[in-house]
Amino acid sequence: MLIVIIRSVLLYFIIVLSLRLMGKKQLAQLQPSELVTTILISNIATLSLEDLSVPMIYGIIPILMVVSMDVIMSHVMLKSTNIRRMVTGTPQIIISDGKIDQQVMKRLRYSIDELMEAMRECMIFDLSEVQYAIVETTGKINFFQKSCYRNVEKGDFGIKQTNCNPPSLLIKDGEINIPALSRFDGGEQRLMNLLSEKHLSARDIFIMTFSDDKGINIILKDKKK
Numbered sequence: 001m002l003i004v005i006i007r008s009v010l011l012y013f014i015i016v017l018s019l020r021l022m023g024k025k026q027l028a029q030l031q032p033s034e035l036v037t038t039i040l041i042s043n044i045a046t047l048s049l050e051d052l053s054v055p056m057i058y059g060i061i062p063i064l065m066v067v068s069m070d071v072i073m074s075h076v077m078l079k080s081t082n083i084r085r086m087v088t089g090t091p092q093i094i095i096s097d098g099k100i101d102q103q104v105m106k107r108l109r110y111s112i113d114e115l116m117e118a119m120r121e122c123m124i125f126d127l128s129e130v131q132y133a134i135v136e137t138t139g140k141i142n143f144f145q146k147s148c149y150r151n152v153e154k155g156d157f158g159i160k161q162t163n164c165n166p167p168s169l170l171i172k173d174g175e176i177n178i179p180a181l182s183r184f185d186g187g188e189q190r191l192m193n194l195l196s197e198k199h200l201s202a203r204d205i206f207i208m209t210f211s212d213d214k215g216i217n218i219i220l221k222d223k224k225k
Contacts, residue, residue, distance in 0.1 A: 003052055010056065014045075014063060037070040088137045095133035098146070102206055102222050108135055112172040112207060119143060126167050127209060128217050167217070171208035174221065184210055 048059030077084035118141040132144040168180040207219040
């Protein structure tokens with residue numbers, strides 16, 4: 001038991017030191033290559049704890065080797081843009097000038113639900129407020145709001161604020177979002193009437209939202225030539 005405790009303490013400090021050498025404070029800040037390094041370190045560290053017959057040095061040396069490779073690769077990527085792009089990728093713009101790039105979303109395998117969830121985490125509840133959205137190489141989405149929604153609050157100008165609900169996502173990627181119809185006055189019948197008036201079907205629509213203050217917002221699917 002004492003050997004296990006001593007090994008655990010030593011490996012703890014070695015892993016902490018190794019992660020500090022990688023220069024990241026949070027898991028969300030890790031690039032793909034750094035995440036792989038972290039996983040490898042955790043797996044290597046368990047070998048010396050699960051099998052006490054394995055010399056401690058057999059666990060320490062691989063950990064230091066993996067970290068050294070990561071540090072070397074970091075310096076190489078600083079010098080070479082092509083290698084950095086190959087290993088970590090590049091940020092991708094999925095919303096530009098308020099328009100969603102559906103092809104980029106498909107290539108990155110981002111669903112509409114994931115996009116809306118990322119917006120809500122940034123306290124943005126209406127897609128029409130977004131000017132730009134960029135998917136970073138870590139997978140995080142950063143949003144840039146339109147100028148009329150940035151930095152100021154309605155209360156700052158003495159404007160009476162209304163208690164509007166967040167927009168309802170009525171249609172996503174050509175499919176009617178049935179749960180959202182419960183918050184849409186008139187339900188599915190009203191939705192079908194609106195589509196008929198605009199000579200559209202649900203299959204033609206990429207995103208359709210409804211809010212009390214802004215009404216209907218429709219983004220059509222890209223037409224493939």
